[in-house]
Amino acid sequence: MAARIPPPSPEYLQFLSPYAPGIVELALATRRLVLEEAPGAVELIYDAYNAVVAGYSFTGRPSEAFIHIPVYANWVNLGFHRGSELDDPAGVLQGSGRWVRHIRIAQPADLDRPMVRAFVQAAVARAKRPDAAAAKSVKKGQSVVHAIYPKRRRPK
8 A cells, every 4th residue: 555645735835836837736746756755754845045945854854855856937856965876877867066966857757757766766765764762753744844035036
């Protein structure tokens, strides 16, 4: 039996409301894929300057997030915090920094590529889990708004 995916929080849906319906659908479909592979992950939401971002962490700590989904005006990225450590012989992951890599999701079919789910599974497998004592305080599947930026350079 598959884990139940919690619905998006009202705040997240509100932050996404200025975006075109197709972009909102891409964001929600990407979220669904991540939560299918990472049941119980804490969703960390940012209404930021350039994008609305949902990050995912099993500990609830932003510094231990393993995947993030920034939503832009014309696409969604599926980002991997330690993506440079993921096996990527075909060079699918984009980015040249020390750690972060991403896949651009511009249409629903992009999520159907098998390697997309494989990268999510690999990131989940490497994600830090809370120790036994800390696990008691982590609210699995919780959605937490971490920041709301007053200035925005994105759909308003």
